[in-house]
Amino acid sequence: MIYVVIAAYLIIAFVGCRPLFKKKWWAEFAAYLTLLTIGFSLLTMQALGIRVPSIGQGIQILMMDVLHIGYH
Amino acid sequence: MKLEKDMISNSQMAFLLGIYIQGAIFCTALVFHITSRSISLISLTSLAVFLTFVFVYIKLMRLFPGHNLMGLNDIVFGAYIGKAVSGLYIFFLVVLTVANLRLLCDYVVGNYMVETPTIAIAIVFLFVVVWAVYAGLEVMARIGMLFFVIVSVFTGVIFLLSLSQIEITNFLPQFDISLIDFVRTNHIITTIFFGESFMFMMFIPCMKQQNRLGRSLLFGLIAGEISLILSSLMITGVLGDMASISNSPLNRVLRQVDLGQVLSRMEFIVTGILTFSVFMRIAVMYYAATIGLGQLLGLKSYKPLVIPIAAVVLGLVVPIFYTPSAQIACGISTWPFFSSFFTFVLPVVTLLVALLRGFFKKREEECG
Amino acid sequence: MKKAAAVLLCAVIALVAAGCWSSGELNEFAFVVGVAVDQGSAPENILLTVQVAKPSGFKSSINGGGSDEEAYWNISNEGETLFNTVRGFTHESGRKLDFQHNTILIYSRDIAKKGLGDCMDLFIRDHEFRTSTWIAIANERAADVFGVDAGLETLPAVEIDKMMDAQQYNSQSYTIELLDFLKRLKSDTTAPIAPIISIRGEGDDQDIHISGTAVFHKDRFIGELGGMETRGLMWVTGNVKSGIIVVNCPCDQGKAELEIFQAKSTVTPVLKDGDLSFLIEIKEKGNLGSQTCRENLAPTKKLEALSERQNKAIKTEIEAALKKAQELNADIFGFGEAVYRKYPKQWKSMKDQWSEIFPTLDVEIKVQSEVYGTGNITKPVN
Structure with missing residues (x-):
């Protein structure tokens, strides 16, 4: 599983960024690679079985326990 | 400055909004957990409440013609705070896309393809969404019209x-x-159902006839509302109190319905058709997130961001909620407040700040 | 336009393509057409019997040949819990059971007396089961019902499915889908009901027989209604579609048979000075279907006399049902829900005492029936 994720990452990263090399390409390229890396590190963590923090649960805790708003 | 160059007609905008609201059809499970008898009527009062916020959205759009949500943030709040507010919006849009995608995946996994991992369905579905977003707003608006007719x-x-x-x-x-x-x-x-359509503020500047903005939005809202009323009438009428314990009352109704003895057990086809609307809903959110981010980072085009955002969305779709019931629990307890902050509080604050900084006056002076 | 078409095509393909993961070939599944739940050998066990359709057993219609084997296979499995027992069938069957096409769910009376709640959850929760299946209570062992020769159909379960549909022509057994049963079960006051299915005859001459209605308190079987009482119940709930009412001829010896064409009911709770009573109004329209007496029943006066008798007959049926329901203290009519709909505020205080209010409830029955046509002849032959 993890190899599939890494292979997909490498393919998308190298093939996908090719059309970006025009004038002043670095901004597009940096955004492209950063986001792709974030996404694929999340996928890698899941492939390795590491529990990724849940945004949904984060919202629950933030609203209910910290801000004390929400329906019971 | 805005990134999308496509222009769409007013009716296309109305239909896009219509199908966007139809796409909330799988969210019906949430409200039926609380009460089932009067959902259809409550959806009318909700629409009335939402229309007051639509007024705020329209006011903002009129105040800064040619600027979309991200653009007017920069003007109203200044370069730095404006960017921060835009960042918040983009965060919300991404989370919203993920949550909607997850809801759809859970629906499919829970009712039809039980052995399939959620992520597999998410990948296939996102593949289509990415294609649509690549094609641009104009293409989305065009298939939106077609899908609207089919789904209706x-x-x-x-x-x-x-x-x-x-x-x-x-x-x-x-x-x-x-x-x-x-x-x-x-x-x-x-x-x-309604509020999360605030992201149409990203597309409103692309509409051809700005003076008929209100009419188009109202048409879209009412068109979406009608199919919501129909589906909630159906759920309440057929299931009664059983709707409150069902994970997906809509599916239970679809399974109950058949055409005499001949056409029974056809809910898979119907679900497939209804999925079109969810597809459009997710595509619109996704597109808004993409062009928003592209604009925030000052890119020349939003297209380089489409695939990386897909990777982020895929990375989040499974861990956003550990279980399907956690999503429902969140949806009926805290999500409305979380969502209200972005859909209602922030736009109203933006309008108030614009008021305080005297943009109203400037506009009047400019227009004479 | 090209781009739009491409996206549309893509959408369709992608929606279908994901299906490959959970795919299954037709010959990998055994399609269950009926499920019967019985008491197992140990008190805590349940015995689950399913009827599986056997495609090789279906006789080919082209050459009239085919094998002589049965087109179904009944297999049983015993276990303590339901889902485990269902999966346990793979110890006996090479194909995984598929319940998508299940038509009927039969519980034995023993199980029903203990309470259906223990062996019902799976049928609602699991995605393969449908709530549009019939539910019935078997008088004897539920599994035996699936062994009875199927009459016109190839599969006994399908025969029962068709019979359930046909019950509307006699209106003497209250056929009910699982969903409606569950709605009654979920209601605070309304008692669930289900038709009773039994086997008549001996040896090779056995027939399936559906008649009468089982009455539940929550999920426990507490009593039953006969055919007449059942129709009394159906008059009130508005489920009478057709049926025959037999009355005495007005002047002569003999009987007249009236066929029910239309029936409508309104149930109105009346709350006066804190006293609750009910008004049931039935409007019925029927035809003279057959007569055994010699007098001519076609004149308007005679028809009116017949409808008088019909009124009485309907009223008697309703009274019988009401008496039985009050004896059992089971609100099979949904009177409680009717009060809730009309007096939601007062209902809150009544809800908890409903088991005390219902048995002594005053009910006024008004029947207005009409005998309309006389069929294809205007006078009797003899």
């Missing part, structure tokens, strides 16, 4: 077929509901 026709047909099973007694007594539940149901429908 199917909703109507299913409603007619279910008429024989609808029991009027399931609707009575109307409004035997505590005040807090009434407010809560209203809140959920106003935010999740």
